[in-house]
Amino acid sequence: MANTRDIILRQLERLELPDGGNIVSRDMVRALTVEGDQVRFVIEAPTPDIARQMEPLRAAAERAALSVPGIARASVALTAHAGEAKAPGGGPAPSLKIGGHPKGGQESVRPAQVRSILAVASGKGGVGKSTVSSNLAVALARQGRRVGLLDADIHGPSQPRMMGVSQRPASPDGKMIEPLHAHGVTMMSIGLMLEADKAVIWRGPMLMGALQQMMSQVQWGELDVLIVDLPPGTGDVQLTLCQRAAPTGALVVSTPQDVALIDARKAMDMFRTLKTPILGLIENMSSFHCPECGHEAHIFGHGGVGAEAEKLGLPLLAALPIDLETRLAGDAGVPVAAGDGPMAEAYARLAERLVQGGMA
Numbered sequence: 215m216a217n218t219r220d221i222i223l224r225q226l227e228r229l230e231l232p233d234g235g236n237i238v239s240r241d242m243v244r245a246l247t248v249e250g251d252q253v254r255f256v257i258e259a260p261t262p263d264i265a266r267q268m269e270p271l272r273a274a275a276e277r278a279a280l281s282v283p284g285i286a287r288a289s290v291a292l293t294a295h296a297g298e299a300k301a302p303g304g305g306p307a308p309s310l311k312i313g314g315h316p317k318g319g320q321e322s323v324r325p326a327q328v329r330s331i332l333a334v335a336s337g338k339g340g341v342g343k344s345t346v347s348s349n350l351a352v353a354l355a356r357q358g359r360r361v362g363l364l365d366a367d368i369h370g371p372s373q374p375r376m377m378g379v380s381q382r383p384a385s386p387d388g389k390m391i392e393p394l395h396a397h398g399v400t401m402m403s404i405g406l407m408l409e410a411d412k413a414v415i416w417r418g419p420m421l422m423g424a425l426q427q428m429m430s431q432v433q434w435g436e437l438d439v440l441i442v443d444l445p446p447g448t449g450d451v452q453l454t455l456c457q458r459a460a461p462t463g464a465l466v467v468s469t470p471q472d473v474a475l476i477d478a479r480k481a482m483d484m485f486r487t488l489k490t491p492i493l494g495l496i497e498n499m500s501s502f503h504c505p506e507c508g509h510e511a512h513i514f515g516h517g518g519v520g521a522e523a524e525k526l527g528l529p530l531l532a533a534l535p536i537d538l539e540t541r542l543a544g545d546a547g548v549p550v551a552a553g554d555g556p557m558a559e560a561y562a563r564l565a566e567r568l569v570q571g572g573m574a
Contacts, residue, residue: 218248218284219436225278229271237275244293245392245400247435251286253279256384256392258293265292293384293392323430323458328362330439330462330574333455333490337477339370339446342498343467345544346534347443348376349551350465353558353565354439354574355398356551361574362393362440363401364428366451368421369414371405373443378547382406391432397552402432418450425454439574446477448484456488463493463573465531470497470518478522493573494531495523496564501535532564 223246227238237243237257246255257272259265272290279288324331334350336343344367351363365373374380377396383406384392393402404414404424416424434440442461445451455461464485468478478495485492497519502511513536523530540557543550551561568574 218253218282219246221282222246222248222253222279222285225282226275229274229278231271237271241395244395245433245435247433248285251284252289253282253285253287254289255279256291256293256386258381268292291384291386321458322460323426324460325429325432325434325437325440327436328434328440329437331442331459332439332493332568332574333442333444333452333461333464333485334467335444335452335464335481335485336446336467336474337448337479337481338474341446341467341469341474342534343446344372344376344443345540346465346467346496346498347441348373348544349540349549349557349561350564350568351399351401351441352397352549352551353561354441354568356562357565357569359438359565359569359574360436361399362434362437363399364432364440364442365401365403365405366425366428366442366455367445368404368416368424368451369445371403373401373403374405375547376544376549377401379406380410389431391428393432393434396547397549400434400437402428404428421450422454425451426458429455429459448480452484453488456485456490461490463491465493465496467496467498468519468522469499470512470515472515472518474514475518475522478519482526492526492528493568493571494529495519496531497533499536500533503535505538531567532560534560 223238226243227236230236231240242258244256244258257268257275259268272292276288276290279285334343334347347363351361355361363373365371377399379394379396379401381394383394383402391402393400394406408414442455444455466478466481468474482492499514501516502513520530520533537557539555540550550557
């Protein structure tokens with residue numbers, strides 16, 4: 215049986231746009247939340263000029279939402295990609311500064327409506343952790359999960375590029391951030407709040423504060439699973455997440471080579487110390503299949519992660535090959551898991567395994 219949110223989206227699909235498609239198929243509906251008899255969402259236009267012409271559409275969307283049984287109140291705001299957001303009262307949405315000192319104490323910053331938090335981690339950089347995170351999020355969404363993706367790699371955020379989004383998130387009330395949506399995934403990244411080429415030169419306390427804000431001051435809504443793409447290593451961000459958000463578990467990504475496994479073991483030791491369950495290991499860049507002759511080569515070694523998983527009594531959740539299509543798709547902003555083919559099927563199997571195991 216369809217839930218109220220799905221019924222509202224079906225009503226909104228009837229609002230066709232002059233240049234084709236509708237506001238749902240064109241991915242213009244943002245941050246749709248239903249609380250009791252009230253629905254709130256944002257319609258995001260491509261430019262501020264177009265947004266100024268869309269008041270009739272906004273009003274029509276509000277009427278469509280109110281036509282759904284059980285909905286008595288609807289709040290619909292207009293925003294634009296260029297960052298000129300409109301609050302429900304019509305004024306510009308104030309900006310929300312990200313990256314302050316963390317709040318004191320040890321209170322939880324886990325979003326209340328998020329059922330499961332999966333931390334995707336690696337001991338070292340360059341093993342494809344962010345690629346795995348984005349594709350896993352999309353694969354889970356294609357299996358019907360309500361999925362969020364938090365890019366917590368604050369010094370090197372790559373999810374905006376991999377997910378194909380660049381607009382600055384709005385904050386209509388100056389307190390809560392409206393996340394963005396792409397490929398069926400609700401997402402947030404520090405990279406969306408700063409200039410593209412701006413370096414993040416922050417000490418530990420500011421990193422910890424930024425993570426707390428992105429966990430507790432983002433309107434994540436109801437999610438089955440929130441994927442957190444952690445930075446490499448065992449630093450302040452990992453410590454804050456494990457202590458303040460109580461992740462359901464961690465997925466550790468590594469390539470098969472010994473030098474990557476040395477650091478992966480340190481990451482696993484960190485999670486054990488912080489009492490965060492390790493749900494399994496993922497071997498990335500496991501092999502290379504030549505598209506011309508079909509020869510299989512093991513560029514980074516073979517089976518190292520599987521052997522480590524067996525030694526530790528942990529499941530090897532996937533062995534993913536190094537693949538040109540995956541790299542091209544990530545650079546283009548459309549994760550390979552969003553399409554068809556062998557790599558999409560590999561991520562679908564990984565997602566299915568997590569769903570069947572009750573992890574997502």
